[in-house]
Amino acid sequence: MISAFYNGKSILITGATGFLGKVMMEKLLRTSPDLKVIYILVRPKAGQTLQQRVFQILNSKLFEKVKEVCPKVHEKIRAISADLNQHDLAISKEDMQELLSHTNIIFHCAATVRFDDHLRHAVQLNVTATQQLLSIASQMPKLEAFIHISTAFANCNLKHIDEVIYPCAVEPKKIIDSMEWLDDAIIDEITPKLIGDRPNTYTYTKALGEMVLQQEGGNLNIAIIRPSIVGATWQEPFPGWIDSINGPTGLIVAAGKGFLRSIRATPMAVADLIPVDLVINLTLAVGWYTAVHRPKSTLIYHCTSGNLNPCHWGKMGFQVLATFEKIPFEKAFRRPNADFTTNNITTHYWNAVSHRVPAIIYDVYLRLTGRKPRMTKVMNRLLRTLSMLEYFINRSWEWSTYNTEMLMSELSPEDQRVFNFDVRQLNWLEYIENYVLGVKKYLLKEDMAGIPEARQHLKRLRNIHYLFNTALFLIAWRLLIARSQVARNVWFFIVSFCYKLLSYFRASSRLKV
Numbered sequence: 001m002i003s004a005f006y007n008g009k010s011i012l013i014t015g016a017t018g019f020l021g022k023v024m025m026e027k028l029l030r031t032s033p034d035l036k037v038i039y040i041l042v043r044p045k046a047g048q049t050l051q052q053r054v055f056q057i058l059n060s061k062l063f064e065k066v067k068e069v070c071p072k073v074h075e076k077i078r079a080i081s082a083d084l085n086q087h088d089l090a091i092s093k094e095d096m097q098e099l100l101s102h103t104n105i106i107f108h109c110a111a112t113v114r115f116d117d118h119l120r121h122a123v124q125l126n127v128t129a130t131q132q133l134l135s136i137a138s139q140m141p142k143l144e145a146f147i148h149i150s151t152a153f154a155n156c157n158l159k160h161i162d163e164v165i166y167p168c169a170v171e172p173k174k175i176i177d178s179m180e181w182l183d184d185a186i187i188d189e190i191t192p193k194l195i196g197d198r199p200n201t202y203t204y205t206k207a208l209g210e211m212v213l214q215q216e217g218g219n220l221n222i223a224i225i226r227p228s229i230v231g232a233t234w235q236e237p238f239p240g241w242i243d244s245i246n247g248p249t250g251l252i253v254a255a256g257k258g259f260l261r262s263i264r265a266t267p268m269a270v271a272d273l274i275p276v277d278l279v280i281n282l283t284l285a286v287g288w289y290t291a292v293h294r295p296k297s298t299l300i301y302h303c304t305s306g307n308l309n310p311c312h313w314g315k316m317g318f319q320v321l322a323t324f325e326k327i328p329f330e331k332a333f334r335r336p337n338a339d340f341t342t343n344n345i346t347t348h349y350w351n352a353v354s355h356r357v358p359a360i361i362y363d364v365y366l367r368l369t370g371r372k373p374r375m376t377k378v379m380n381r382l383l384r385t386l387s388m389l390e391y392f393i394n395r396s397w398e399w400s401t402y403n404t405e406m407l408m409s410e411l412s413p414e415d416q417r418v419f420n421f422d423v424r425q426l427n428w429l430e431y432i433e434n435y436v437l438g439v440k441k442y443l444l445k446e447d448m449a450g451i452p453e454a455r456q457h458l459k460r461l462r463n464i465h466y467l468f469n470t471a472l473f474l475i476a477w478r479l480l481i482a483r484s485q486v487a488r489n490v491w492f493f494i495v496s497f498c499y500k501l502l503s504y505f506r507a508s509s510r511l512k513v
């Protein structure tokens with residue numbers, strides 16, 4: 001039923017080149033190959049034109065399965081040049097006309113997801129662009145539904161979060177206006193006051209974005225999806241696909257490569273991870289439900305795992321490390337072994353001993369061998385990332401999921417199977433193993449044939465580690481003996497004790513003969 005609904009439709013997706021957007025395009029094309037067209041708003045980036053970007057995406061591994069059911073996949077995608085940083089989204093007149101007269105459904109995924117983005121930029125992307133898209137949407141006569149992707153952490157200043165829009169202290173309109181005339185220095189100064197007890201500009205501006213939808217949605221048929229921490233695919237189009245380094249993925253890479261040795265995290269805090277294919281299944285089901293059933297008010301759907309099938313960071317970390325034993329990453333800096341600490345002092349200690357000192361030693365080695373030092377820079381970046389993510393790995397939240405569960409009960413058995421978003425069916429251990437494997441294959445693009453060599457490399461690292469520790473112990477001991485009478489006495493006692501033990505064994509073996 002849901003598949004049939006999208007057939008013949010013209011669908012507009014923003015953020016289609018991003019992590020969620022790609023999985024959404026793939027699923028739509030695979031399950032509704034007779035859809036009319038998918039308009040995607042794309043900007044040229046990294047020296048590539050939009051056509052080159054789209055070509056690269058459609059020819060990637062993710063889209064291999066789609067081509068079996070929809071060979072003319074290229075013809076179904078219409079890339080429209082746009083920049084959400086620009087006031088009018090920088091869409092040409094002709095393209096705008098086409099969008100206005102044909103679009104049936106909008107999925108608004110584009111956003112800045114950087115936690116440290118400057119407030120001005122975060123407001124432009126996550127608030128102003130949403131406002132402008134709403135204004136465009138309100139001129140679309142054929143529009144049936146406007147689906148907005150927010151985040152479950154938009155209200156992370158609360159402990160229990162319901163499927164409602166919570167107001168922010170300052171009206172989004174006022175924030176948008178002030179960003180026009182305030183200079184960067186003043187914005188920097190007021191940012192902590194505005195974001196209040198939220199940890200970053202991302203969560204704050206996503207909350208403002210929701211308010212804009214509520215206040216300026218007019219008669220539009222709107223729904224909001226709030227996913228928690230989005231991870232690799234669970235089942236579709238195949239398990240473990242991921243190409244984004246955001247969230248836990250960057251830390252999995254850092255742990256697997258041996259950079260990440262210690263992390264300030266609460267092992268019993270809920271790791272509210274949710275697979276990306278599950279998020280997309282829910283989103284497409286919401287698109288159908290919103291368009292067909294036209295709920296009286298804007299419904300919000302939490303796409304979270306914690307209340308239905310909880311996993312904890314401790315369990316996740318353990319399983320990630322266990323997977324590295326089977327599937328090691330190539331060219332690791334050290335053997336993967338990341339510990340969780342919960343206290344500030346041990347965090348500082350391990351950061352110094354396990355992160356900074358090895359980086360400095362390695363950079364000295366690089367310098368001595370005539371190469372450019374780089375490890376300290378990598379470590380600094382890792383520590384900065386850790387400090388940004390810590391907020392989310394030391395707390396647990398409760399999200400109510402009434403609307404999501406209501407929607408599940410509205411689906412036919414066939415739709416429940418094809419657009420499965422029932423997280424209770426997910427086996428975490430299996431999922432995390434596939435996730436780590438997917439990070440190796442699809443993000444790091446490492447060949448599975450290289451696993452024996454990666455294992456050998458880890459063995460060499462282990463031997464170097466033992467050798468290094470022994471040498472360090474002997475040097476420290478030698479220095480201690482040279483300086484301390486007590487250490488000398490202990491040393492003398494140990495040596496004479498060993499000597500006596502040896503003499504005793506020798507004498508007793510002679511007596512036996």
Ligand SMILES: CCCCCCCCCCCCCCCC(=O)SCCNC(=O)CCNC(=O)[C@H](O)C(C)(C)COP(=O)(O)OP(=O)(O)OC[C@H]1O[C@@H](n2cnc3c(N)ncnc32)[C@H](O)[C@@H]1OP(=O)(O)O
Pocket residue numbers: 113114115116151152153228229230243244245246247248249251252255316317320321338381384385388389392393
């Ligand atoms: C033992 C294990 C335990 C595991 C335990 C895990 C616990 C983990 C809890 C997480 C909990 C999160 C909960 C969030 C819930 C939301 O709603 S999340 C939305 C998702 N958003 C994020 O995750 C954004 C977080 N990241 C950031 O804000 C920024 O990356 C940081 C952390 C500020 C770092 O910024 P930065 O140092 O400037 O680094 P950045 O430029 O971003 O990237 C560094 C490199 O990665 C590359 N890169 C960046 N993005 C990408 C991408 N998407 N794809 C590919 N490459 C990329 C860049 O190109 C760059 O490479 P170079 O150009 O230097 O060669």
Ligand SMILES: NC(=O)C1=CN([C@@H]2O[C@H](COP(=O)(O)OP(=O)(O)OC[C@H]3O[C@@H](n4cnc5c(N)ncnc54)[C@H](OP(=O)(O)O)[C@@H]3O)[C@@H](O)[C@H]2O)C=CC1
Pocket residue numbers: 014015016017018019020021041042043045082083084085086108109110111112113125149150151152206226227228229230231244246247
């Ligand atoms: N990933 C996660 O863990 C979570 C994500 N979400 C939400 O899901 C949505 C998608 O996130 P995700 O796919 O991970 O994010 P990505 O960073 O992977 O993708 C962001 C998308 O937005 C586009 N975009 C950014 N700036 C502009 C711009 N100026 N003009 C046009 N397009 C732009 C990007 O285009 P380009 O490729 O050109 O940069 C990209 O397609 C977001 O709304 C996010 O808040 C919610 C919860 C968790």
